[in-house]
Amino acid sequence: xxxxxxxxxxxxxxxxxxxxxxxxxxxxxxxxxxxxxxxxxxxxxxxxxxxxxxxxxxxxxxxxxxxxxxxxxxxxxxxxxxxxxxxxxxxxxxxxxxxxxxxxxxxxxxxxxxxxxxxxxxxxxxxxxxxxxxxxxxxxxxxxxxxxxxxxxxxxxxxxxxxxxxxxxxxxxxxxxxxxxxxxxxxxxxxxxxxxxxxxxxxxxxxxxxxxxxxxxxxxxxxxxxxxxxxxxxxxxxxxxxxxxxxxxxxxxxxxxxxxxxxxxxxxxxxxxxxxxxxxxxxxxxxxxxxxxxxxxxxxx
Numbered sequence: 001x002x003x004x005x006x007x008x009x010x011x012x013x014x015x016x017x018x019x020x021x022x023x024x025x026x027x028x029x030x031x032x033x034x035x036x037x038x039x040x041x042x043x044x045x046x047x048x049x050x051x052x053x054x055x056x057x058x059x060x061x062x063x064x065x066x067x068x069x070x071x072x073x074x075x076x077x078x079x080x081x082x083x084x085x086x087x088x089x090x091x092x093x094x095x096x097x098x099x100x101x102x103x104x105x106x107x108x109x110x111x112x113x114x115x116x117x118x119x120x121x122x123x124x125x126x127x128x129x130x131x132x133x134x135x136x137x138x139x140x141x142x143x144x145x146x147x148x149x150x151x152x153x154x155x156x157x158x159x160x161x162x163x164x165x166x167x168x169x170x171x172x173x174x175x176x177x178x179x180x181x182x183x184x185x186x187x188x189x190x191x192x193x194x195x196x197x198x199x200x201x202x203x204x205x206x207x208x209x210x211x212x213x214x215x216x217x218x219x220x221x222x223x224x225x226x227x228x229x230x231x232x233x234x235x236x237x238x239x240x241x242x243x244x245x246x247x248x249x250x251x252x253x254x255x256x257x258x259x260x261x262x263x264x265x266x267x268x269x270x271x272x273x274x275x276x277x278x279x280x281x282x283x284x285x286x287x288x289x290x291x292x293x294x295x296x297x298x299x300x301x
Contacts, residue, residue: 003044003045003086004041004042004043004044004045005037005040005041005042005043005044005045005048006037006041006042007045007086008045008077008081008086008087009033009036009037009041009077010037011081011086012033012076012077012080012081012086013030013033015080017080018080021076022203022207023203023204023207024203024204024206024207024210025203027207027210027211028069028073028210029069029072029073029076031069032066032069032070032072032073032074033073033074033077035070036056036070036073036074039056039059040052040053040056045086045087045088046088048087048091049091050090050091050092050093050094050095053074053091053092053095054094054095054096056070057070057071057095057096057097061097063224063225063226064097064105064226065105065225065226065227065228065231066225066226067097068097069226071092071095071097074091074092074095075092078090078091078092105225105226105227105228105231105234105267106231106232106234106235106237106238106264106267107131107222107227107231107232107235109239111221111222111225111227112127112131112232112235114218114219114221114222115127115219115222116128118216118218118219119209119212119213119216119218119219120195120208120212120216122192122193122194122195122200123205123208123209123212125183125191125192126140126141126192126200126205126209126229127229127232128176128179129143129191129192130229130232130233130236131232131235131236131239132172132173132176132236133157133159133170133236133254134170134233134236134237134253134254134255134256135159135161135170135233135254135255136161136162136163136230136233137202137205137206137229137230138162138163138202139159139161139162140191140192140205141190141192141199141200141201141202141205142162142190143157143159143190143191143192144189144190144191145185145189145190145191146189147159148180149169151169151171154171154172154174154177155171155172155177155180156169156170156171156172157169157170157172159255161255164255166255168254168255170253170254170255192205194208205229206228206229209228209229210228213227233254233256233264234264234267236254237250237254237256237261237264237265237267237268238264238265238267238268240253241265241268242268247261247262247265250265
């Protein structure tokens with residue numbers, strides 16, 4: 001079989017199979033395959049093997065988000081090309097990425113704050129909701145003002161998770177309640193509306209974020225790291241673990257399975273968690289000593 005891998009990439013990008021993908025997927029895959037054409041396109045289809053593809057993917061190890069998208073794009077291309085005779089054999093067998101054990105790269109606190117402050121306002125709202133509730137994008141786009149409910153003096157939001165069907169009430173912090181109170185309410189009364197005033201679809205939310213990330217100079221770090229909105233779910237877990245909440249508490253709070261909480265928790269910095277633990281311990285001891293002294297004073301009277 002003659003031809004270069006570059007030829008296969010170009011054929012796939014102009015194929016009906018590629019055109020049928022969601023706009024956000026098209027955008028991400030096109031970028032990933034354009035990069036792959038530079039790194040692998042010069043190889044003959046008879047020469048390219050999983051070993052060479054793995055070496056290419058390893059070159060993106062410092063950017064796990066980009067690495068994961070590259071692997072997904074190449075897998076899609078392989079599936080399309082092998083059965084159509086454009087590749088003589090699979091090229092992805094056994095290939096691995098940094099994130100192969102599950103999860104997405106979490107955002108740092110600084111990246112979260114920057115995105116909320118400098119991204120398009122509607123996307124800033126979506127990011128704020130994601131980090132404060134730990135929910136998926138598919139649930140963020142369904143949140144309505146009527147879903148907000150007060151329990152024992154605290155506001156929170158009712159969520160029925162699209163993926164799992166779990167029904168949750170997720171409490172807001174006081175600061176976030178105050179922030180939400182400042183948001184504009186307008187028909188059709190979803191907490192986050194697209195710029196044209198309609199409800200976001202999950203795919204449009206991802207597509208709009210990717211375009212904003214890659215075109216807004218204030219989001220250079222997000223672009224470099226290939227950060228995706230789903231990474232905010234991992235960020236929520238990391239934040240809670242650093243505050244020394246255990247896996248079961250986090251699972252109950254955001255409606256995430258225990259195994260997934262454990263996976264995301266691997267991103268938490270052990271040293272910071274250890275410091276937070278000892279601070280919590282000392283605070284507990286201080287409060288206990290204060291109670292003891294108060295009790296002693298009352299007994300003396």
